Amino acid sequence: MVRAGSFVAALMLAVAVAGPAQAQTRVAPDSNRVAPDSKAQVQLSFAPIVKRVAPAVVNVYAQRTLRQQGGSPMFDDPLFRRFFGDGPLGMPKDRVESSLGSGVIIDRSGLVVTNHHVIKDATEVKIALSDKREFEADVVLKDDRTDLAVLRIKEKGDYPFAEFGDSDQIEVGDLVLAIGNPFGVGQTVTQGIVSALARTQVGVSDYRFFIQTDAAINPGNSGGALVDMEGRLVGVPTAIYSRSGGSIGIGFAIPGAMVKFVAEQAKSGGGLRRPWFGATLQNVTPDMAEALGIKRPVGTLVAGMSANGPAARAGLKVGDLLVAIDGFEIDDLDGFGYRYSTRPIGGSAKLSIIRQGKPMTVEVGLVAAPETVPRDERMIRAISPFQGAVVANLSPAVAEELRVPNALEGVVVKSVETGALAGRFVQKGDVILEVNGTKIDTTKTLEKVTQSDPGSWRVAVQRGGEVVRFAVRS
Incomplete structure (x- = not known):
């Protein structure tokens, strides 16, 4: 370790030894650098920006009530609770959890954006403004796929708000x-x-x-x-x-x-509707880039196609390389997903593609995924490998919601209750293909199959594009 004083002395000695000849090789100062010549330049500050925006940034307080698990079913009996209350008898008590995050008011009516994980499962949401005023808020829309939620302040008023900028125009270094x-x-x-x-x-x-x-x-x-x-x-x-x-x-x-x-x-006022592409894509590897005749692995490759989806109707084919959308270069599958999903439904998107080494442009219509069959969601309650799972009939709309590849019909696991038996065998997004030799074409069929006790279960599910088979004894 070199002390500061020793370093300075060594540096002075080195300059003295170098002599006049080396001292003359110093680079002249940049002529563009000038000292501040006014008080305004010396006192440059972000304060004007903060004063304009800060009133629109709020605190978001979310509370969720969790029911504690009790020791006996009798504690859920209203008559028992009437006489004994929430005493020291092992009765379940409600436990309140709180979370704190931030939000931004985006219009004068009091619409607020925040993260989904801030208000997830909240039973009560409050907004606190920078001037210390507090208001209750309703959850208007929440989407865990983007980790975004939109709230509305219940009390009508003229609130400060932040205007949107163009995030596509910002650059590294801004x-x-x-x-x-x-x-x-x-x-x-x-x-x-x-x-x-x-x-x-x-x-x-x-x-x-x-x-x-x-x-x-x-x-x-x-x-x-x-x-x-x-x-x-x-x-x-x-x-x-x-x-x-x-x-x-x-x-x-x-x-x-x-x-x-x-x-x-x-x-x-409606639900969140994203444009449906109707094709399965995959990232380009260096080996694939070499085979495609491109210098570096960019873009995303069409690997599968829905028969009547927007991609097929636009004339796209398996093997096409997507390299840009509306002029924005596509680096990978995630980049395409972001660019395509933020396009408004009802219009169209221009895709720059490479097909067999030749550049082309195709126009894809931006439409929402159709719900071709009723989803008929059901909770499977019978003792089986699916007990505690919520299942739904597949359609392009459900497949898009759950990001299920290459599956537009059948039954899909939409969610699994915490601690449920189904959690040991299936997971969200699994497509249930077959149970004990019976093809599972609807949620009604699956519910009927699980109501019997066959002694053992032979199950086939599609998970991540692959078929997984397992057997379970009752």
């Missing part, structure tokens, strides 16, 4: 501000730059396409605002990379284009 409530300490502003764009190796949502920033983002910032130097909303912070739980300069935000898409769907 200055940005993150505004939120980290660790519950109160509204906080941090400054940094855009560190990277189109980050896809972040598994916090189905659409893995994030803005990376070194503006300090910590727990509690989730759902807040990432704004540009004009005070426009370009992203919603959602995750950090950290070994300690605090910021180490690697934070991720959902791009404003995705946030705006979800918010506009909420304003329309």
Whole structure:
């Protein structure tokens, strides 16, 4: 270890030994560098931006009530509870959990965007403005696939709001501000730059396409605002990379284009409808790139096609390489998913493709996936490998919701209750093909099959494009 004083002495000695000849080789200062020549330049500040945006950034308080498991079914009897109450007899008690995050008001009527994980399973949501006013809020729309939720403040009023910027126009190196409530300490502003764009190796949502920033983002910032130097909303912070739980300069935000898409769907009053592509895609490997005659592995390859989907109707074929959508270059499958899913339904998208080495352009109609058969959701309650699973009939709409590849008919596992028997055998997104030799074509068929006790179960499911078979004794 070298002390500071010793280092300075050594440096002076080195300069003296180098002599005049080497001293003359110093590079002249950059002539473009000038000292500030006015008070305004010395006092440059982000304060005007913060004053404009901060009133629109809110705290989101969510509460969820969890029922504790009791020791005996008698404790659920209303008559028993009337006489004994919630005493020390092992009765189940309600436990309230709270979570704190941030949100952004996006229109003057009080519409607020935040992260889905902030309000997940909430039974009560409150909004606190920067001026300390608090309001109850309703959940208008929530989507775990994008990790976004839209709330509405119940009390009517004229609220401060943030305007959307164009997240497609920001570049690496641009200055940005993150505004939120980290660790519950109160509204906080941090400054940094855009560190990277189109980050896809972040598994916090189905659409893995994030803005990376070194503006300090910590727990509690989730759902807040990432704004540009004009005070426009370009992203919603959602995750950090950290070994300690605090910021180490690697934070991720959902791009404003995705946030705006979800918010506009909420304003329309309907559910979230995404455009359906109707094809299975895969990433390009270096070996595949060489075989396709391209210099580097970019784009995404059409690997499968729905017979009457938008991709097929546009004339796309298996083996086509998709390299751009509406002028935006596609790096990989996640990049395509983000670009395509943020296009508005009703229009069209221009795809730049390479087919057998030749560049082409095709136009795909942007339509919602159809629900060709009623989903007829059912909870399987009979003792079987599916007990506690919620199943639904497959259609393009259900397949798109659950991201089920190459399956447009049959029965799919939509969810599994926590702790249910089904959790040991099947998982969300499994397509149930066959049980004890019976083809499972509808949820009604599966329910009927599970109502008997065959002694053993032979099951075939499609999982991630592969068929998995297993046997279970009753």
